[in-house]
Amino acid sequence: MQLTVWTYEGPPHIGAMRIANSMDGLHYVLHAPQGDTYADLLFTMIERNNVRPPVTYTTFQARDLGGDTAELFKSSARAAYERFKPEAMIVGASCTAELIQDDPGGLAKALALDCPVIPLELPAYQKKENWGAAETFYQLVRAYTGAQAPAPGATRPQRAAGERARCNVLGPTSLGFRNRDDVTEILRLLADLKIEVNVVAPQGSRPSDLARLPEADFNIVLYPEVAQNAANWLKRTFGQPFTKTIPIGVGATRAFVKEVCELAGIDSTAFLSRERSRLPWYSRSIDSTYLTGKRVFIFGDATHAIAAAKVATSELGFKVVGLGTYSREFARDVREAAKEYGLEALVTDDYLEVEQAVRELHPELVLGTQMERHIAKRLGVPCAVISAPIHVQDFPARYAPQMGFEGANVLFDTWVHPLMMGLEEHLLQMFRDDFEFHDGAGPSHLGGHGGARDASAEAPVAVMAPVATSEAIVLQAPVAAKPEGWAADAEKELGKIPFFVRGKARRNTERYAAERGITTITIETLYDAKAHYSR
Amino acid sequence: MTSVLASAKALQKEACATTERPVLRERGQREVFCGLTGIIWLHRKIQDAFFLVVGSRTCAHLIQSAAGVMIFAEPRFATAILDERDLAGLADANDELDRVVGRLLERRPDIRMLFLVGSCPSEVIKLDLSRAAERLSVQHAPNVRVLNYSGSGIETTFTQGEDACLASLVPELPTRDGGAPQLLVAGALADIVEDQFRRIFAELGMTDVAFLPPRKSRELPAVGPGTKVLLAQPFLTDTTARLQERGCEILAAPFPYGVDGTMAWLAKAADLWGVPRARFDEVVAPAATRARKALDAHKFRLAGKRVFFFPDSQLEIPLARFLSEELGMFPVEVGTPYLNRQQMSFDLDKLPAETLVSEGQDVERQLDRCREAKPDLIVCGLGLANPLEAEGFTTKWSIELLFTPVQGFEQAGDLAELFTRPLLRRTRLEV
Ligand code: SF4
Numbered sequence: 001m002q003l004t005v006w007t008y009e010g011p012p013h014i015g016a017m018r019i020a021n022s023m024d025g026l027h028y029v030l031h032a033p034q035g036d037t038y039a040d041l042l043f044t045m046i047e048r049n050n051v052r053p054p055v056t057y058t059t060f061q062a063r064d065l066g067g068d069t070a071e072l073f074k075s076s077a078r079a080a081y082e083r084f085k086p087e088a089m090i091v092g093a094s095c096t097a098e099l100i101q102d103d104p105g106g107l108a109k110a111l112a113l114d115c116p117v118i119p120l121e122l123p124a125y126q127k128k129e130n131w132g133a134a135e136t137f138y139q140l141v142r143a144y145t146g147a148q149a150p151a152p153g154a155t156r157p158q159r160a161a162g163e164r165a166r167c168n169v170l171g172p173t174s175l176g177f178r179n180r181d182d183v184t185e186i187l188r189l190l191a192d193l194k195i196e197v198n199v200v201a202p203q204g205s206r207p208s209d210l211a212r213l214p215e216a217d218f219n220i221v222l223y224p225e226v227a228q229n230a231a232n233w234l235k236r237t238f239g240q241p242f243t244k245t246i247p248i249g250v251g252a253t254r255a256f257v258k259e260v261c262e263l264a265g266i267d268s269t270a271f272l273s274r275e276r277s278r279l280p281w282y283s284r285s286i287d288s289t290y291l292t293g294k295r296v297f298i299f300g301d302a303t304h305a306i307a308a309a310k311v312a313t314s315e316l317g318f319k320v321v322g323l324g325t326y327s328r329e330f331a332r333d334v335r336e337a338a339k340e341y342g343l344e345a346l347v348t349d350d351y352l353e354v355e356q357a358v359r360e361l362h363p364e365l366v367l368g369t370q371m372e373r374h375i376a377k378r379l380g381v382p383c384a385v386i387s388a389p390i391h392v393q394d395f396p397a398r399y400a401p402q403m404g405f406e407g408a409n410v411l412f413d414t415w416v417h418p419l420m421m422g423l424e425e426h427l428l429q430m431f432r433d434d435f436e437f438h439d440g441a442g443p444s445h446l447g448g449h450g451g452a453r454d455a456s457a458e459a460p461v462a463v464m465a466p467v468a469t470s471e472a473i474v475l476q477a478p479v480a481a482k483p484e485g486w487a488a489d490a491e492k493e494l495g496k497i498p499f500f501v502r503g504k505a506r507r508n509t510e511r512y513a514a515e516r517g518i519t520t521i522t523i524e525t526l527y528d529a530k531a532h533y534s535r
Numbered sequence: 536m537t538s539v540l541a542s543a544k545a546l547q548k549e550a551c552a553t554t555e556r557p558v559l560r561e562r563g564q565r566e567v568f569c570g571l572t573g574i575i576w577l578h579r580k581i582q583d584a585f586f587l588v589v590g591s592r593t594c595a596h597l598i599q600s601a602a603g604v605m606i607f608a609e610p611r612f613a614t615a616i617l618d619e620r621d622l623a624g625l626a627d628a629n630d631e632l633d634r635v636v637g638r639l640l641e642r643r644p645d646i647r648m649l650f651l652v653g654s655c656p657s658e659v660i661k662l663d664l665s666r667a668a669e670r671l672s673v674q675h676a677p678n679v680r681v682l683n684y685s686g687s688g689i690e691t692t693f694t695q696g697e698d699a700c701l702a703s704l705v706p707e708l709p710t711r712d713g714g715a716p717q718l719l720v721a722g723a724l725a726d727i728v729e730d731q732f733r734r735i736f737a738e739l740g741m742t743d744v745a746f747l748p749p750r751k752s753r754e755l756p757a758v759g760p761g762t763k764v765l766l767a768q769p770f771l772t773d774t775t776a777r778l779q780e781r782g783c784e785i786l787a788a789p790f791p792y793g794v795d796g797t798m799a800w801l802a803k804a805a806d807l808w809g810v811p812r813a814r815f816d817e818v819v820a821p822a823a824t825r826a827r828k829a830l831d832a833h834k835f836r837l838a839g840k841r842v843f844f845f846p847d848s849q850l851e852i853p854l855a856r857f858l859s860e861e862l863g864m865f866p867v868e869v870g871t872p873y874l875n876r877q878q879m880s881f882d883l884d885k886l887p888a889e890t891l892v893s894e895g896q897d898v899e900r901q902l903d904r905c906r907e908a909k910p911d912l913i914v915c916g917l918g919l920a921n922p923l924e925a926e927g928f929t930t931k932w933s934i935e936l937l938f939t940p941v942q943g944f945e946q947a948g949d950l951a952e953l954f955t956r957p958l959l960r961r962t963r964l965e966v
């Protein structure tokens with residue numbers, strides 16, 4: 001039993017639903033109680049889809065449990081088939097239905113519907129959303145390509161000379177972070193490289209398109225969380241190699257171009273000889289100097305977290321002070337990446353643990369999911385979102401990819417935007433006592449004060465949900481041995497330090513004093529500690 | 536071929552011979568939240584209570600999705616997610632629960648009341664939460680009282696979760712022996728609405744008025760024979776049954792939406808207290824006049840428009856009454872997840888005879904009826920709203936009706952505005 005306040009991932013059937021909603025002509029019949037229909041709003045409200053997701057729920061009730069829930073499943077599946085006439089169906093159980101063991105796969109088979117039915121086994125008490133998405137996609141790919149598998153040992157026929165290389169693009173899904181724009185960006189890039197695209201899946205394809213997957217020379221895996229299993233199977237079965245580089249950031253995009261060109265047997269030198277992103281120059285521009293060594297905390301799915309750490313460090317000059325993921329399946333990759341920054345990765349799906357880490361590390365910028373946005377908001381730290389789970393405002397109307405050269409431009413803008421500009425920060429430090437400066441003062445280009453600029457978006461619930469006191473924060477304050485106190489003048493001096501680093505200064509000074517047995521903190525102690533900890 | 540709408544109408548005609556209004560009963564796919572959803576407002580209403588769902592990752596995900604993760608402060612709810620080990624009996628689910636509750640209460644020493652909320656998985660594996668609650672109550676006495684109820688989707692829809700929660704509170708209420716009559720207003724209201732009602736009752740000279748749920752778990756109102764209950768929410772079937780068992784009398788009244796609804800609701804209690812009619816009129820007149828004026832500003836936009844309700848919160852029938860009687864709209868179909876005829880009788884009787892009332896749901900068929908009826912406004916849940924908008928319909932998402940203070944005189948205009956806004960918006964947009 002795990003105590004959970006917020007979850008990073010839904011149950012695995014939500015992953016299956018994301019696959020169903022990504023494709024055309026695929027329908028999902030889910031054995032589930034009525035409350036589980038909440039999932040529709042993820043697609044219609046958060047992603048603003050203009051049609052309902054292709055999902056039929058059996059919505060069994062307590063009174064059905066004694067009777068025949070299996071019959072209910074069958075009639076729902078039959079009715080769904082007749083109404084929607086899908087090209088293929090996936091069937092499965094939600095957490096509750098798993099307990100009543102009706103075997104949706106077997107029941108659906110017995111109906112002998114006039115379309116392929118792919119049964120899903122998604123253990124709801126062990127696995128989570130991304131696993132469910134990956135498994136569903138893999139099962140679909142297997143079902144549609146398995147019959148074409150060449151005899152073991154057979155070699156792939158060579159492409160005819162002069163024929164363009166072809167690839168599949170795997171992984172984009174509904175509810176994925178910026179997947180819509182990433183795909184556009186990557187398809188443009190491939191077009192520039194004169195590489196043909198065979199199938200993009202699951203987003204934008206039909207089940208029958210999956211049967212054409214083996215026709216490509218190689219696969220591009222954009223989101224390993226979803227496509228890794230399928231790509232592995234395609235490699236094993238059809239000898240299709242797949243890409244490992246995730247094209248997020250300028251460096252990674254260039255590496256991706258090289259990797260893709262190698263797989264396609266073309267020369268990338270000419271293409272890469274021109275700078276295609278503004279990020280490098282913007283980062284070198286002297287107004288960006290103040291970004292140097294900004295402390296950044298990063299948390300998200302493995303793919304986006306690892307990529308963000310790389311970009312933050314080598315393309316913006318930040319310092320990564322925390323790196324973590326909720327994707328246990330990819331924990332090893334994140335641990336390895338964290339080592340490069342001299343860190344131990346935080347692998348958890350416990351929101352409270354992440355909050356604690358942010359609080360302790362005092363970052364100047366948080367790059368995370370919508371959960372970290374809330375943590376950052378509460379702690380008054382600037383934040384940008386880099387990974388699912390996401391909310392309605394993370395599906396922007398404008399074109400805003402994360403991948404490719406344009407994606408790198410977007411990263412520069414969105415990560416730098418929440419920060420205070422360099423000179424502004426200096427002025428705030430120099431003239432702390434100016435009567436118009438106050439702790440709430442945030443970056444001048446952002447309306448209101450930095451910490452609570454989303455507050456208006458919260459109005460609907462605020463009516464019923466008054467903003468609480470900082471009780472939780474007080475509760476969690478570390479109980480380390482504390483010096484007796486601050487001399488009045490030292491406390492006043494501390495007040496002159498800008499609020500966004502004041503907490504850190506206070507803690508550092510107290511730690512410094514405690515370690516040295518100093519009981520009363522004076523101005524001297526404050527500056528001694530500052531010198532001691534200065535980076 | 537007869538249309539779906541025509542056949543539904545035929546059904547209604549047939550049943551019309553009897554005095555009771557015919558109701559179309561549907562049993563198909565429902566598109567309604569489960570009772571866990573009520574936690575979103577209940578955890579803010581009772582300020583020292585915590586709601587611990589014992590369920591699956593789905594349950595945790597439901598609450599967070601329905602709340603839109605819009606809660607800035609640390610929520611006073613959480614989910615104890617059952618895992619494989621609990622199911623396989625490797626870990627004793629009760630020991631696990633004790634451990635989780637211990638950790639939770641340690642983190643939140645300010646909590647005085649803990650609700651263990653049952654879910655579909657906990658019900659199916661027959662985890663006995665009432666015994667767990669008893670055990671934990673003893674363990675954590677006197678600081679924390681532990682209660683339990685079910686918000687599971689196999690037993691409750693949406694607002695029935697609040698009903699189950701309040702019903703679990705009733706046995707906890709102290710006993711009040713005889714004495715002068717006391718008024719108990721049942722059903723969670725926004726604090727501001729509660730305060731308005733309190734002021735009106737005070738002016739009417741009714742001082743012994745209590746609200747369920749209270750804002751603090753230690754301020755439970757005493758009940759007994761002599762307690763008259765006025766229902767502020769239309770979904771309290773189990774709660775009223777429990778209150779009746781305690782000797783309370785449930786006052787039959789319409790629900791306090793709009794001017795007429797609020798007036799009749801207040802009058803029901805005032806009459807019983809023997810408040811002279813003149814005095815009553817004098818007290819409510821200023822607010823009622825204000826409210827009428829506020830409604831007039833919306834009437835010209837809404838009158839004559841046809842509205843279609845998908846089942847959601849059980850607020851549908853009283854709201855349809857408000858829209859038709861006070862604003863001149865015509866309810867084509869009023870769907871409700873569950874119909875309590877007795878409590879609904881006042882509002883139900885005021886609906887036009889041609890209005891189709893449906894209970895339960897078969898969402899696909901209901902969508903067919905809706906498309907055929909081409910209403911001017913559709914009141915529906917979040918899952919249906921955008922797709923219907925994309926088809927060219929105007930919708931009002933129903934969950935907002937629970938998250939906004941809408942009862943009473945001062946809110947009558949706001950309530951009307953919730954229905955006007957989507958219509959107005961459509962006329963404004965030129966793209
Ligand atoms: S319907 Fe049941 S399983 Fe689904 S969220 Fe509600 S209580 Fe949990």
Ligand code: SF4
Nearest residue numbers: 391457458603604605
């Ligand atoms: S309030 Fe804003 S940031 Fe918070 S969940 Fe809602 S939209 Fe997201």
